[in-house]
Amino acid sequence: MYRFAPSPTGDMHIGNLRAALFNYIKSRQENIDFILRIEDTDNVRNIAGKEEEIKDILTKFGITWQHYYVQSENLKFHRQMALKLVSEKKAFACFCTEDDLAKKKELAKSKNQAYRYDGTCEKLSDIDVLNCEKPFVIRLKKPCKEMKFMDFIKGEITFNSTDIDSFVIMRADKTPTYNFACAIDDMLEGVTCIIRGEDHVSNTPKQEHIRASLDYDKNMTYAHLPIILNEDGVKMSKREAHSSVKWMLDNGYLASAIANYLILLGNKTPKEIFTLEEAIEWFDLSKISKSPARFDTKRLMQINREHIKMLDDNELNKYLQFGQDVAQLAKFYTQEASTLNEIKEKIQMIFSSKNYEEFVNECNLIKGVLMDQELPMDYETFKKDLMEKTALKGKNFFMPLRLVLTGVKHGPELSDLYILIRPFIQEIIRK
Ligand code: GLU
Numbered sequence: 001m002y003r004f005a006p007s008p009t010g011d012m013h014i015g016n017l018r019a020a021l022f023n024y025i026k027s028r029q030e031n032i033d034f035i036l037r038i039e040d041t042d043n044v045r046n047i048a049g050k051e052e053e054i055k056d057i058l059t060k061f062g063i064t065w066q067h068y069y070v071q072s073e074n075l076k077f078h079r080q081m082a083l084k085l086v087s088e089k090k091a092f093a094c095f096c097t098e099d100d101l102a103k104k105k106e107l108a109k110s111k112n113q114a115y116r117y118d119g120t121c122e123k124l125s126d127i128d129v130l131n132c133e134k135p136f137v138i139r140l141k142k143p144c145k146e147m148k149f150m151d152f153i154k155g156e157i158t159f160n161s162t163d164i165d166s167f168v169i170m171r172a173d174k175t176p177t178y179n180f181a182c183a184i185d186d187m188l189e190g191v192t193c194i195i196r197g198e199d200h201v202s203n204t205p206k207q208e209h210i211r212a213s214l215d216y217d218k219n220m221t222y223a224h225l226p227i228i229l230n231e232d233g234v235k236m237s238k239r240e241a242h243s244s245v246k247w248m249l250d251n252g253y254l255a256s257a258i259a260n261y262l263i264l265l266g267n268k269t270p271k272e273i274f275t276l277e278e279a280i281e282w283f284d285l286s287k288i289s290k291s292p293a294r295f296d297t298k299r300l301m302q303i304n305r306e307h308i309k310m311l312d313d314n315e316l317n318k319y320l321q322f323g324q325d326v327a328q329l330a331k332f333y334t335q336e337a338s339t340l341n342e343i344k345e346k347i348q349m350i351f352s353s354k355n356y357e358e359f360v361n362e363c364n365l366i367k368g369v370l371m372d373q374e375l376p377m378d379y380e381t382f383k384k385d386l387m388e389k390t391a392l393k394g395k396n397f398f399m400p401l402r403l404v405l406t407g408v409k410h411g412p413e414l415s416d417l418y419i420l421i422r423p424f425i426q427e428i429i430r431k
Contacts, residue, residue, distance in 0.1 A: 001190045002027040003035035004058075004065075005182065007042065008050035011244040012057055014295075015197050015228050015236070018262040021276070022195045022225070024063045025263075025283045035189055036065040040072050041181050057245055060255045062276050069189065071181055078176035081184055081214060082138050082169055086129055090213045091169060093129050093136040094121040116165035117142075138170035140180075143209045152223040152285045159205040167206060183207035187216050195223040195285070223285050226266060226292045236295055252339030253300070254319075257307035261300045266293030273306045301338035308334050308343070320344055322351070329420045335412055349407035350421065353431040357409075362400035365390045367429045370404075375425060379418040404429060 004020040006012065027034035036058065038051050051070070058065075085091035094117075101117075108115040122141065129138070147159045169180035176184070186194065186207070201224045208220070228243075230236045236243045241251075248258055256275055263279050264272065266289040270282055308316065313327035319340050320330055329350075330343045337343045356363040369389045376382050387397055399409050405421055405428060421428070 001033050001035060001192050002195070003037055003186070003189065003191050004063075005037040005039050005071075005185075005196075006054050007039045007045070008054060009042065009045040009047060010050070010238060011246050012054060013236075013238060013243050014245055014248075014258075014262060015225070015243075017057070017061070017245050017258070018228070018265070019196050019225060020058060020063055021061070021259055021262055022223070022283075022285065025276070025280050026193065026195065026285065028280045029283065032192075033066040034064075035067040035069065035191065037069040037071060037185060037189070039178070039182065040070055041075075041175055041178070043175070053246065057249070060249065061259055062255070067189070069185065071185060074181070074185055074188065075175070077188060078181050078184055079170070079174065082176070082180070083129065085140060085169070085213055086138060089141075091138050091140045092122050092124070092166075093127045093132065094139045094166075094168070095124075095134060095136050096120055116162075117167070119166060122166060135172040137168045137172050139166040140169045140210060140213060142166045143205075143212075147205045147208055149204060149208060150221050152221065153226070153288050153290060154201075154224060157201070157204070164205055164209065169210065179203050179206045180210060183210035184214075186220070187211050187214070187218075191220070192218070193221045193223070195225065198224045198227050200224065223288075225288065226290060228265065229292045229294045231295060231297065233294065235292075242295060242297060242300075252341030252344070253304050254307045254311070254340070256310075257300070257304040260307065261303050264299075264303075265295075266291070273303060273310075305334040305338050308340065320347065322347060324424075332412065332417065332420050346406075350405065350424070350428060351431065352407065354403060354407040356400065356403050359396070359400040359403055362390075362392055362396055363404050365392065366400055366404050370425060370429050372426070375422055377419070377422075379415045382418060382422075383414075 002023040004023050006016055006020070024034055036055070038054065040046050040051070082091065086093070104118065105115045117139065121139070127136075129136070142165050143161045145161055147161070149157055151157050167179070168177050170176055182203075183206070204222060204224075211220070228236045230240055238244070241247050245258065249255065259276050260274055263269065263274075263276075263283065268287040269279075309331050311319075311327075313325065316327040316330055317325055320326060320343070326347055329347060333343050333346045337346055366386065369386060376385065386401070387393060390397070392400070398414070402409060402411060402414060405414070405417070405425070411417070
């Protein structure tokens with residue numbers, strides 16, 4: 001069983017989408033179910049509407065799931081398991097105040113030591129956690145032996161028992177911490193392989209220790225994906241536009257192109273341009289590079305142009321919403337525009353009323369000749385005819401002609417553009 005477990009706490013980051021894609025691809029390759037689990041146990045950070053947005057985004061990418069869970073619905077199991085651990089003396093109630101802990105952390109810092117919970121409350125005996133009125137958290141006793149786990153990207157990873165202290169699994173408000181809820185849910189939902197961002201590596205021994213303490217003995221495998229760096233080589237922060245999947249979709253990147261780019265990033269693939277369905281045929285997790293991947297906007301743009309060209313004309317028209325068939329024209333404009341939004345702007349220029357700048361007279365002359373004319377199929381005849389009838393030539397012919405047809409003085413070859421724009425010329429010159 002594979003799973004994607006996003007938190008509804010902000011815009012989906014491309015790193016998260018990459019994890020979703022890889023989990024989905026692996027589940028399809030192995031014909032195993034895929035779970036979507038919304039990790040909503042951090043009430044303070046949850047944002048209304050994000051759960052629906054996550055589902056919408058995944059659907060746009062062609063990612064479907066067989067099981068859907070909302071983590072807070074498992075709260076009763078998290079509490080039951082915490083009580084079980086306490087009753088088995090594997091976990092204990094801790095009454096240390098924030099102040100006490102802050103002082104101890106400060107002390108460790110001044111001695112240049114890593115802070116570890118010192119076990120103060122572990123020695124307290126016979127606390128009735130169900131009837132205790134004083135606020136407390138529940139901590140799981142630290143592991144006493146080294147832990148190893150298998151990572152498909154990093155290889156075998158080992159943690160010393162001293163890397164982890166007796167950490168909190170239930171907060172004072174009786175809600176589970178991220179590690180506890182996540183470890184329990186993965187266990188209850190029968191997850192067998194976890195693919196997620198590298199920032200979670202340090203959580204893995206804690207989650208393994210939680211499950212081991214509950215005597216869960218099924219093996220879990222992992223793949224921790226290297227972080228994504230921005231173009232300056234720094235970890236891509238949530239504030240950077242391209243890090244938000246929603247921003248990319250809103251700005252005219254196609255889901256298929258974003259997926260293509262994210263599968264390609266830091267990977268060795270048999271081809272550069274592909275669909276998600278094609279990637280399912282050959283994707284190999286072990287080919288993902290161990291080192292961080294660097295985001296390359298230019299490459300993403302190039303991939304987006306290729307996917308725009310690959311779109312079915314009807315589908316492209318639906319994205320562009322001009323109310324007429326401009327798909328071929330749009331595909332032609334990928335030579336100077338990379339996103340649907342940029343292409344839309346170019347086509348809007350063609351169909352809007354224009355500023356003829358210093359060529360007002362020439363433009364009006366050209367329009368006058370073209371008005372209500374039957375236009376030839378080929379550009380050479382069109383050009384020759386128009387030149388003769390307007391008696392314009394050179395720059396005084398080509399610039400105004402381009403202005404009349406496209407609204408700008410420079411752009412793609414008119415000889416190539418003509419056949420695509422020809423069906424619209426009568427409409428264009430009436431603007
Ligand atoms: N909710 C966590 C996140 O969004 C999930 C991490 C995981 O996959 O375990 O980062």
